[in-house]
Amino acid sequence: MESILRRHETATAIGSKPNGDSVEVSLYYEPSATESEYAQLRSYLQSHGVEVTTESPLRHHLSLRASVEALNALLGIGLTEFVDSELGNFFAPDQEPVLPPALSIVTAILGLDSAVQARPRFRPATKPALSYLPTQVAKAYDFPSASAVGHSVALIELGGGFRQADVTNYFTTQSLPVPVVTAISVNGGVNDPTTANSADAEVMLDIEVLGSVAPGVTIDVYFAPNTDRGFIDAVSEASAPGGPMPDAISISWGGPESTWSKSSLSLMQSVIADATARGITVTVAAGDNGSSDGLTDGLAHVDFPASAPNALACGGTHLDLTSTGAIAAQTVWNDIAIGDGATGGGVSSFFPLPNYQAHANVPPSINPGGSIGRGVPDVAGNADPQTGYQILVDGTAMVVGGTSAVAPLMAGLIVQLAIATTARPGFVQPAWYPLEQSTRTTKAPAFFNIVKGNNGAYDAGPGWNPCTGLGSPYGGRLDQQIS
Template sequence: MISLWKAYHAKVVHLSALFLTLLFSLVSLVSCNQAEPLYTSINLGIPAAALQSPVKGNLPDSTELHVGITFKIDPRLLHQADQQRLHPGQPSQPQGVGIDNSFYQKMKGFFQGIDLRLSKLRTYMSFQAKAGTVARLLQTKFVIHQYKGRTFYAPATPPKVPADFARTIDAITGLDNYSLHPKHDLHITYPLGTYASYQRRSLAATASQSGRTKGEASQISRHGALDCSPADQTLTLGDVAGAYGYNQLWQRGVHGEKMTINLVEIDGSYQDDIQNYLGCINFKGHLSFVNVDGHPSNAEGESTLDIQMAAGLAPAASIKVYQTDGNADNDTWTQVNDELQHIIDDNSSNANAGSVVSISLGIDEADITSDDVRALDSSLQQLTQVEHMTVFVASGDCGAYADETFGDLSVSYPATDPWAVAVGGTTLSVDGHVNRADEVAWSHFPNIFKCKNSWGTGGGNSSLFHRSDWQNANGVTNKYSKNERQVPDVSAVADNLAVYFQGAWGAVGGTSAAAPIWAAGQALVNEDTMQRLGTFGYSPRLYYAVADKNAGGNAYFDVTSGNNQYYPATPGWDFATGLGTPNLASFDRAVSNSLA
């Protein structure tokens, strides 16, 4: 009996021990899982109302997705890169900014079978794969939503990635196409072909001012069968150069030699138009094109305009056009970000010191996902702090109403990004000696039911970014201020500019012309300061630093008349024209003083 009791007691003790061991293991497992989940859901930043909209069906598994992954960067490393003073030929690539090789190998293992493209700074990775493949990897499926009169695709449930990936990823783009396509419509102020009865003039004057002789320009017109006579009522870039002082740098032999102007485009260009224009101004620089994620499916004019604006004011610069297909039915902003990353890659050796970037694209801040914004913001920050480039972005052409609803105050991204110089627009007139005669904020009496990129210069308060400490100048704090990022930063002529388009001279307008005008000016200044001082200035911060009279004079022409359908132009900084338009010779001196 006693032996039976002992046996029973021993069995109970053994079972109790097993139970406690099992319980401890379960508790430990739960505890470990709570501390380190295997997968983490990713929020793509699509508005909740959009995700709750009706689902029309599934996105076909065969749909090609172009996905971009932006990695987090230690801000201390970016600050160190920003503090480094670069000189020509000195590599700009800092050590350890991006992911290390062991992490990249983990990514390759997870995305096994997919061709991954990692940027040179190792801060961005992109790939292309079918929707079905991506859905299986990220434990979701893709569906098509109907929302506000349009459709978009997105994951049906938040995509999941390994937990250690989530800690390193800043944004994933291309898994949806919720963000609206960038706006890049041309604003043609006069129908093409209506100039037959107008007095016409030769561009020989422009060629002469840029250091080329009138004889050279006349010879081009006679022997090249070129049309070099825009309407007399339009502004040529020779007029712009005289009004803004670009010609003063030309006269010192500064035409953009050894400088690169990078243009970000989502359409193709009209090559015959470009060649006619370059021939008329006797362009001595180099024009090249880089296809990113394929080539544009058609030409819509924006690229043609940007090239002519840049070439006409920096006639010896290298103009590099990064182009992609903006008509594809995917997230165009991921492709735009790929273009920015391509520019970073091409300049990481600092072979093109003093380069600038011009972007004539934008969308209402409410129409782009937060992940698209984070990805673009990261690229713009890298361009500024690591590559030491100034990035100019058109502020938009719908006045104070970027969403194209008259009366609804809104602004355009990426102009509002704090790593971009937002460029507004003006209407400029010159006298018979090509001197600046008058200038007002650009706006037209609107058809309030349809903007068509014609209401005027974009400007206002951002809803995405707070005002940076560097955005400080006379007029910045005013009755409209909300301690948010305020745009534009500067402005330039955006009305009645002569452009050769579809085989004829026309007049074009919009801040999409003003952005490359400023980019060309900065390229000239960079060339001059590099020749004299061995270095150059960059970043939006520079523009407010030189606004101080103590920096060396009037760097800008202050525009104090007109409005953008809501905000008036006033003395000092204002929401219509920013700090003002380029007084380039004085701007050059002010920048030089800031670098000394």
């Protein structure tokens, strides 16, 4: 099992977590495990004071509950309580777990670290110069607009909530079908709307962009605690065999790769890869803090899970439209100078260069060592708060930007492509990268290349670049080329 420890350099230990406290964890094990090995695993856990609360053999996953004392003894750790100025109070292990031989098939254990894992990737506009309805952006990108009744998308949310009245009012006002939106609880996460200045804006941005681009789509919102356990379990449940089969999973939350444990990085990529193998495209926001991803160590960082090789990483642009709604100009979103953020993007320090980027000319990282890894993002769309999206949150009209908007925008495109081609697009990068290259210099390129701007450390340019990826897809041309 890979390292589960996360970096908590600024946190202060305040004591051991009381032995009598109960802790819930998720355990993932090898897909190749035999029934006998699984039975032995389950028996061993129970004999050491660990309760199996739920089991999902199809997901190779167990939910467990145990006392701190039992977990410390089982794993050779000391669960410790910490306080941090940004993360607040949380607990985490004092060292790497030592797995006994009976747990040799275990690949990951989540829930031993309760610190907040991710941030929503939306940006309320300070003083928007322009704003658009999601349908205007979709039209500019030539997205098909067929009825999506009978299709579904899963949204992953680690906080906030939605009000049905807002959903009804927003879509009714635009004469669009009101989507069926269902809240699904994971690990105790709930639909908990509060105020417009909270994570509610993230949830409603996702719902309203998606429902506008794919009219009539069914939207399942998976609410989970904001921990690595909650995040990964939610994605796993949304894509689990035997459950709903969404065309896409849209994720608008993330954090710098370096703030994740190696175990969680690998497990999330594995879960996303399982989803794409089932024909489910996973769209992920690439971050809103430029090439640093919000860290102040002077290095470049990419956002995760956008950097997972099987995720469709979604970067951000500044979009200007003509009076007729066509694209007048499109550049890299970078408003760092006025405090309105910038698109994430760069080169992964954890994941190697995937095969589909072999001819994308991904540059070496600007960090010491200059390694070449998974390039982020794959595609981009309007994300600048200065050209943001008109949404309704807790009864309040707002203009919001961020790559959070691009993940559901692209999920809506995936639904439209599924309708047009009568097939699930699934893992799209192996098809989209060569398509961009083969059509780039034709009269009908499949992508709008963004060649002006930067996100701090990296510049835009023809073809793929570490600010906006392949560019913005022309939906109708993708439809024709794929068909």
